[in-house]
Amino acid sequence: MSATIFQQTSSDLAQKLVNIRRHLHQHPELSHEEIQTTAAIHGWLTEAGIRIADFQLKTGLIAEVGGLQEGPIIAIRADIDALPIQEATGLPYASQVAGKMHACGHDFHTAAVLGAAILLKKHESELKGTVRFIFQPAEEKAQGAELVISSGALEGVRAIYGMHNKPDLPVGTIGVKDGPLMAAADGFVIEVEGRGTHAAVPEAGIDPIVTGAHIITALQSIVSRNVSSLQSAVISVTRIHSGTAWNVIPDKAILDGTLRTFDENVRALVIERLEQVVHGVAAAYGTKAAVRWIKGPPSVFNDKQLALLAKEAAEQAGLNVITPVPSPAGEDFAFYQKKTPGVFVFMGTSGPQEWHHPGFDIDERALPISARYFAILAQKALKNLSSDNPLEVSI
Numbered sequence: 001m002s003a004t005i006f007q008q009t010s011s012d013l014a015q016k017l018v019n020i021r022r023h024l025h026q027h028p029e030l031s032h033e034e035i036q037t038t039a040a041i042h043g044w045l046t047e048a049g050i051r052i053a054d055f056q057l058k059t060g061l062i063a064e065v066g067g068l069q070e071g072p073i074i075a076i077r078a079d080i081d082a083l084p085i086q087e088a089t090g091l092p093y094a095s096q097v098a099g100k101m102h103a104c105g106h107d108f109h110t111a112a113v114l115g116a117a118i119l120l121k122k123h124e125s126e127l128k129g130t131v132r133f134i135f136q137p138a139e140e141k142a143q144g145a146e147l148v149i150s151s152g153a154l155e156g157v158r159a160i161y162g163m164h165n166k167p168d169l170p171v172g173t174i175g176v177k178d179g180p181l182m183a184a185a186d187g188f189v190i191e192v193e194g195r196g197t198h199a200a201v202p203e204a205g206i207d208p209i210v211t212g213a214h215i216i217t218a219l220q221s222i223v224s225r226n227v228s229s230l231q232s233a234v235i236s237v238t239r240i241h242s243g244t245a246w247n248v249i250p251d252k253a254i255l256d257g258t259l260r261t262f263d264e265n266v267r268a269l270v271i272e273r274l275e276q277v278v279h280g281v282a283a284a285y286g287t288k289a290a291v292r293w294i295k296g297p298p299s300v301f302n303d304k305q306l307a308l309l310a311k312e313a314a315e316q317a318g319l320n321v322i323t324p325v326p327s328p329a330g331e332d333f334a335f336y337q338k339k340t341p342g343v344f345v346f347m348g349t350s351g352p353q354e355w356h357h358p359g360f361d362i363d364e365r366a367l368p369i370s371a372r373y374f375a376i377l378a379q380k381a382l383k384n385l386s387s388d389n390p391l392e393v394s395i
Helices: 011-026 035-047 106-121 144-150 208-226 264-284 304-316 333-337 366-386
Strands: 061-066 073-079 130-136 157-166 173-175 179-182 184-193 233-242 252-261 288-294 300-302 320-322 342-348
Touching (some): 061 106, 073 333, 073 366, 106 130, 106 366, 130 144, 144 333, 157 304, 157 366, 184 264, 208 252, 208 264, 233 264, 300 333, 300 342, 304 320, 304 342, 304 366, 342 366
Parallel strands (some): 073 130, 157 342, 173 320
Antiparallel strands (some): 061 130, 173 342, 179 300, 184 288, 233 252
């Protein structure tokens, strides 16, 4: 099958994708609550004659195109959940649900991947293998990918692809690179235990707030004095909670924060050093401290050969291909890449605001472009994996 069949997306399909995206945007559902979203996706797939695969998920679903010719299985993933944000775009198709919004563009991802499935369905008999479409729940909780993996949907998959919209890239531009693209995202909670007393007689107690302040300051030296300047890491303390009255030194102080890294060795080193610093500072001030980690997804790390194939598909689709700057944001697509080779790309959407902003939006011209790109990529990936010399591509 020639990829040229995907070079133009019909105006009817383009409008359909806009309608799908706007419907999803008006009816956002949070992680693990995507019941109506799942039903809507099921309906659109069924309408297009696309089969729903029998993998058990409470929300989200898996669909397949192909399988009429023997060949490999590849997967394309879209996330479907929204965020607890009050929309402030003023759009005629703005969220109809108070306090909930597609502020990360998962409505765009879903509509575009649906478009790719529809395009591929029209040429199903020519596919040399199977394309598995994963409409994944709970990405914002970093839990959905592991639910999909537990369902068995990644079994037999030779390669997986996905994307995230990129508001700061123009429509028609795509970011493709091998190696690290998005960061491992871990959270931490530090509990400092002191001894409360009247604020006028601090010597009668042990002040956890003072200890907490020194811990925050000490944490800032971990990256600068332990991580090579050729690598990167970020430690941010984002919340402090202690005390209930202006004249009472409390018993406890709680510090929350996040760690972002791109390299697993750096991740392990910073985690170790953070715990050492916390316990050391706490001991120096006569307090006790405990660190609890909220492990997030690992770094999104793109396979080199699959990235070359993704770049070749982008050039064939007429996109402007750039090497993107890695993002310190987290993404649970990384869990799939621990199981099978994969590539995650940044798709330009000319957005007015960054992810998770109440004014977030995307330029809908990117919908047919993205659908066509993933149709071309799927066709090329199946052909490549079916060849005698898989993953050897020319660019």
